[in-house]
Amino acid sequence: MDKRPLQLHKKQLEFVLSNNRFTSFIGGIGSGKSHAGCAKAGLASGGIIGGQQVIPVPNLGVITAPTYANVRDVTLRTFQEMFAPAIRKFHKAEMRAEMINGSEILFRSVENYEVLRGINVSWWFGDEAALYHEDVWKIMIGRLRQFGRSGYAWLTTTPKGRNWLWREFVAKQRDAYRMIKARTTQNPYLDRDYVESLIEAYSGDFAAQELDGDFISFEGLIYPEFDYGTHVFQEMPERRRFKRVVAGVDWGFVNPGVVLVVGVDGDDNLWVLHEEYARKRRIEEWTAVAADLHQTYKISEFFCDPSDPDNIKHFKQAGLNAKQANNSVLAGIQRVRQQLVVRENGRPGLNFRNGSPNLIAEFSEYQWASNRDGLRDEPRKAQDHAMDALRYAVVGALGMTGVQRGGIGASTGSYIG
Numbered sequence: 001m002d003k004r005p006l007q008l009h010k011k012q013l014e015f016v017l018s019n020n021r022f023t024s025f026i027g028g029i030g031s032g033k034s035h036a037g038c039a040k041a042g043l044a045s046g047g048i049i050g051g052q053q054v055i056p057v058p059n060l061g062v063i064t065a066p067t068y069a070n071v072r073d074v075t076l077r078t079f080q081e082m083f084a085p086a087i088r089k090f091h092k093a094e095m096r097a098e099m100i101n102g103s104e105i106l107f108r109s110v111e112n113y114e115v116l117r118g119i120n121v122s123w124w125f126g127d128e129a130a131l132y133h134e135d136v137w138k139i140m141i142g143r144l145r146q147f148g149r150s151g152y153a154w155l156t157t158t159p160k161g162r163n164w165l166w167r168e169f170v171a172k173q174r175d176a177y178r179m180i181k182a183r184t185t186q187n188p189y190l191d192r193d194y195v196e197s198l199i200e201a202y203s204g205d206f207a208a209q210e211l212d213g214d215f216i217s218f219e220g221l222i223y224p225e226f227d228y229g230t231h232v233f234q235e236m237p238e239r240r241r242f243k244r245v246v247a248g249v250d251w252g253f254v255n256p257g258v259v260l261v262v263g264v265d266g267d268d269n270l271w272v273l274h275e276e277y278a279r280k281r282r283i284e285e286w287t288a289v290a291a292d293l294h295q296t297y298k299i300s301e302f303f304c305d306p307s308d309p310d311n312i313k314h315f316k317q318a319g320l321n322a323k324q325a326n327n328s329v330l331a332g333i334q335r336v337r338q339q340l341v342v343r344e345n346g347r348p349g350l351n352f353r354n355g356s357p358n359l360i361a362e363f364s365e366y367q368w369a370s371n372r373d374g375l376r377d378e379p380r381k382a383q384d385h386a387m388d389a390l391r392y393a394v395v396g397a398l399g400m401t402g403v404q405r406g407g408i409g410a411s412t413g414s415y416i417g
């Protein structure tokens, strides 16, 4: 294995030295989660857990992230930077690293998580785990049985409300489980300006969650009808099913920017096919991303956050059909709620691909703000980035008026831009 000493901050070291069967590193944005998880993975491929040789070598491990793009651009890259000298070969088509000691590591997205049932590994590292479906956890802990021994799992993530992860690592107190928490400010390797900009961007509950890594339970949700089992699909529908494809765009830099690609089928049911969700991307990069998405999906219209006409101009100059989205917030929310209703055919009018993890997570955080009189008449301006992009796309695709009763074909979309 790599003989360079691993340099870790205090919380990362505690995590890497933990010898529990199930360990989680729960931290704020940039607290060093991916780095810590990869450190543990590199050591595990050398047979080491918690500083001791406990797994046979060579062994097989798996590293997962919410989407394929996430695995490739973040987790794999972090691992390669840290362990380059210990990797003999990386097989790109299979997303498999072959280590010098003969161990192997698979890099997988959890978009189609059912396929993970087919593997047997000694260890599993799940990055950004709060964005996974609970079934991923259930499936994966059943896969830890290479050599007929039970293996090890560790997760790293910023919390997203009190979901399954909270139940597993906080609510049920069990000996095999250990949680290590870290705040964004506890990572000394983080750029100071970046930390300052994050501190400025978050307050209240959201600062507690996003910067301190606390599990917050969010109340007064705007879309209480959203349900993972009902609204999320795994398999990509056939393209010819869609009469057109549109996109909703929310601009951001310190806050994430978002592009959602949405297919409209013959019954005016909407299918969110792709989520782009990233911080620190400039308009030039967003334009390139949007042009790529247009290549893939033939997007007829981009409905964009109207607050930044210059950005819209940028899209137009690249030949994209970009328009100002209708930004009537309450009416738009009402329109989205109508689409969430399950139709006579048993499917809702709005469906989300499992590869849209941030969008799905925002459903459990998007809340009404209480005004001075205690009235809840506008959304809190936090964790609303994918929610805004979704509203732009839905209203753009179907118009503001629409289904009242939720029957198939009852939509009278007026196709306003």
Ligand SMILES: Nc1ncnc2c1ncn2[C@@H]1O[C@H](COP(=O)(O)OP(=O)(O)OP(=O)(O)O)[C@@H](O)[C@H]1O
Pocket (backbone or CB within 6 Å): 007, 008, 009, 012, 027, 028, 029, 030, 031, 032, 033, 034, 035, 036, 158, 187, 189, 190
């Ligand atoms: N032990 C370390 N030594 C050197 N640099 C580190 C270390 N840990 C983290 N970093 C650096 O700090 C930054 C954030 O680390 P990392 O990406 O692991 O954090 P994260 O919590 O996964 O962030 P995000 O919330 O964006 O997923 C990166 O630039 C990373 O290279």
Ligand SMILES: [Mg+2]
Pocket (backbone or CB within 6 Å): 033, 034, 035, 074, 127
């Ligand atoms: Mg990370």
